[in-house]
Amino acid sequence: MSESTSFVQWRERARSEIREERPHVRWLLVVAAIVVMVGILAGVIAFLLG
Structure with missing residues (x-):
């Protein structure tokens, strides 16, 4: 029970910091x-040319 409470508190604190x-x-x-x-596009181009 305390783990879920601490997780909820952590989540709310993270949301307030992001706000x-x-x-x-x-x-x-x-x-x-x-x-x-850009990394995905570079990888696709390298794969197609390779």
Whole structure:
């Protein structure tokens, strides 16, 4: 029971921190998504040419 309570508290704290720092977190996620997409496209092109 205490584990689920601590998990709920941790989740709520993480959500409140994300709400407070939303622009920074949003840009970090956008940059990470772009890097992942570029990596996938590079891998597909290398696979097709290889």
